[in-house]
Structures are given as structure tokens and as C-alpha cells.
Amino acid sequence: xxxxxxxxxxxxxxxxxxxxxxxxxxxxxxxxxxxxxxxxxxxxxxxxxxxxxxxxxxxxxxxxxxxxxxxxxxxxxxxxxxxxxxxxxxxxxxxxxxxxxxxxxxxxxxxxxxxxxxxxxxxxxxxxxxxxxxxxxxxxxxxxxxxxxxxxxxxxxxxxxxxxxxxxxxxxxxxxxxxxxxxxxxxxxxxxxxxxxxxxxxxxxxxxxxxxxxxxxxxxxxxxxxxxxxxxxxxxxxxxxxxxxxxxxxxxxxxxxxxxxxxxxxxxxxxxxxxxxxxxxxxxxxxxxxxxxxxxxxxxxxxxxxxxxxxxxxxxxxxxxxxxxxxxxxxxxxxxxxxxxxxxxxxx
Numbered sequence: 004x005x006x007x008x009x010x011x012x013x014x015x016x017x018x019x020x021x022x023x024x025x026x027x028x029x030x031x032x033x034x035x036x037x038x039x040x041x042x043x044x045x046x047x048x049x050x051x052x053x054x055x056x057x058x059x060x061x062x063x064x065x066x067x068x069x070x071x072x073x074x075x076x077x078x079x080x081x082x083x084x085x086x087x088x089x090x091x092x093x094x095x096x097x098x099x100x101x102x103x104x105x106x107x108x109x110x111x112x113x114x115x116x117x118x119x120x121x122x123x124x125x126x127x128x129x130x131x132x133x134x135x136x137x138x139x140x141x142x143x144x145x146x147x148x149x150x151x152x153x154x155x156x157x158x159x160x161x162x163x164x165x166x167x168x169x170x171x172x173x174x175x176x177x178x179x180x181x182x183x184x185x186x187x188x189x190x191x192x193x194x195x196x197x198x199x200x201x202x203x204x205x206x207x208x209x210x211x212x213x214x215x216x217x218x219x220x221x222x223x224x225x226x227x228x229x230x231x232x233x234x235x236x237x238x239x240x241x242x243x244x245x246x247x248x249x250x251x252x253x254x255x256x257x258x259x260x261x262x263x264x265x266x267x268x269x270x271x272x273x274x275x276x277x278x279x280x281x282x283x284x285x286x287x288x289x290x291x292x293x294x295x296x297x298x299x300x301x302x303x304x305x306x307x308x309x310x311x312x313x314x315x316x317x318x319x320x321x322x323x324x325x326x327x328x329x330x331x332x333x334x335x336x337x338x339x340x341x342x343x344x345x346x347x348x349x350x351x
Contacts, residue, residue, distance in 0.1 A: 149317030
């Protein structure tokens with residue numbers, strides 16, 4: 004009763020306190036970083052390793068099992084699960100809740116580095132990442148063109164669209180999926196290999212050593228220094244065809260074109276993306292860890308109309324999903340509740 008009587012007698016004072024409290028609440032809401040998921044850290048680390056052209060059984064034997072056996076010794080590991088696919092190995096290392104994941108990820112990388120030299124030369128460097136809800140794309144969009152084929156569209160998106168979108172505030176990276184990806188294909192003649200006493204591994208090694216960019220140190224000229232390098236990377240199909248891959252018993256060089264054919268083609272299609280009954284590519288936008296999801300999403304969406312005009316060729320971006328829709332809906336519901344509370348408390 005004393006508080007009620009005091010609020011009635013001091014109506015102006017309590018009104019000012021009430022407005023100040025509401026003002027602080029509005030200010031805090033404006034400064035609040037908006038995200039679809041809470042800022043939590045899951046005790047899960049993923050390890051992805053590529054070994055193209057190798058079947059699941061060999062992937063398991065040569066890549067997956069060695070990594071499993073070495074990471075299981077890291078402190079705090081609860082469970083290790085893996086999946087061996089054609090050309091890749093995917094491993095998830097689960098830790099106990101409360102584990103410092105930054106330290107654990109470093110320890111996992113150290114353990115992998117200990118066995119890295121025992122992998123075949125063609126195995127890629129294992130990629131490790133700590134799972135975080137913010138790693139999910141904030142925008143999914145399909146891209147279609149009325150004038151370009153899938154290979155030309157993919158090249159245009161990679162060379163022009165991706166770099167420009169990645170420069171937007173709050174955007175960490177853009178990933179393009181689908182389309183026809185260029186691939187130089189080498190088909191070897193088994194009879195020619197046998198006749199020359201050569202193996203596929205020899206061909207792979209010869210091509211790898213012929214396609215290198217080797218630093219050669221520094222060259223001093225007066226007060227200037229110049230970086231020297233040997234650039235032996237392939238720039239044309241003919242260079243690949245004319246690569247020396249071995250020698251006959253009499254010392255005559257054997258060129259790649261003597262034991263096989265080289266064609267400029269595309270990688271095998273493993274997925275098909277279609278929008279409105281039309282072949283399409285998909286682009287995914289990822290935000291920076293500390294970025295505001297709504298602001299980063301709006302930056303991407305607002306940039307697309309100008310991007311369509313810049314790229315031309317009948318290119319159209321179709322938004323399939325964006326996180327800001329759900330966040331704005333939640334904020335709208337929260338704002339409605341806050342306004343109702345404001346009015347009711349004011350009446351009281």
C-alpha cells in the first residue's frame with residue numbers, strides 16, 4: 004500500500020522513472036546483435052580429407068582409420084564417428100561438454116600432422132573445423148541464365164559474382180555449387196603402358212613434377228632485390244600432351260600423347276539443381292562470426308538487383324531461403340509483446 008500511495012502522490016516522478024526504464028530497454032534492443040541461433044559452442048570437430056579417384060574401402064584403410072586411431076588419444080574425446088566415401092573421408096570427433104574447443108582443435112591438428120607424411124602423396128591436407136551454428140549459410144539462392152550454358156554461367160559467377168558479394172559488410176564467403184566444372188581428363192592406353200613398361204603411378208608423378216612453380220630465391224641488382232621462381236605450370240592442353248613421362252631403354256623420351264589422350268572436359272555430374280523447371284546453379288552466403296545476421300543478409304539481398312544488371316546474359320538470382328525472415332518474424336512478435344506490456348503497465 005505504501006508503494007501504491009507513493010506512486011499516486013509522486014506520479015510525475017514515477018512516470019519519469021518508467022520512461023527512463025523503457026528508454027534503456029529500447030536502447031538495449033537496438034544494440035542487441037541479431038542471430039538465428041544462440042552463441043553456443045558444440046563439442047564437435049569435423050575432419051574432411053580428399054583423395055580423388057579412390058574407392059570407399061581404400062579410403063577407409065589409407066585415410067580414415069589412421070586418423071581415427073590418432074585423434075582418439077586427444078584429451079576429452081568422447082566418441083569418434085566416420086564416413087568413408089568415394090574420394091573423401093569425413094570424421095567427426097565428439098568431446099565432453101565444457102571442453103575448450105579451441106585447444107582441442109589445435110590438439111587434433113597436431114595429432115594429424117604426426118601421421119601426415121604416411122599418407123599417399125595424392126591425399127589432400129586434412130581440413131579440421133569446430134562445429135558452430137553460425138557456420139550455416141545465411142542465404143541460399145539459385146542462379147539461372149537464359150543465354151549462358153552451365154559451364155559459362157559457373158565461370159562468370161566464380162570470377163565476378165563471388166568476389167563482389169564477398170566484399171559486402173558482414174559477409175565472410177560465398178560458395179557456388181553445381182554447373183559444369185572444367186576438368187582436364189587423361190585417358191591412358193593400357194597396351195601402350197605395358198609395351199613401354201610404365202605404370203599409372205609413374206604417369207601421375209611425371210605430371211605432378213612437370214606442373215610446379217618452384218621459388219628460386221632472391222636476385223640482387225644494386226639496391227634492388229627480385230624474387231626468382233621457376234614457373235612450369237601447364238597453360239595449355241598441348242603442354243600436357245607433350246610432357247615427357249618416361250624414356251625407352253634406348254633413351255628415347257616417351258610423351259604423354261604416346262601412351263594416352265588428353266581432353267578438355269568437365270567433371271562428372273553428381274548433382275542436378277533446377278529452379279522453375281530450368282537448370283540452375285546454387286550460391287550460398289556465409290556471414291562473419293561476429294556479424295549481425297539481418298544486416299549481412301540485407302546486404303546480400305540488396306546487392307543482387309545491381310549484380311543482375313552488371314552480369315547481364317539473362318542472369319537471375321532466385322532467393323530460396325534467408326535466415327533474416329525468421330529473425331525478423333521473431334523480432335516482430337517480441338515487439339508486439341513489448342508494446343502490449345508497455346501499454347498495460349502504463350495503465351496500471
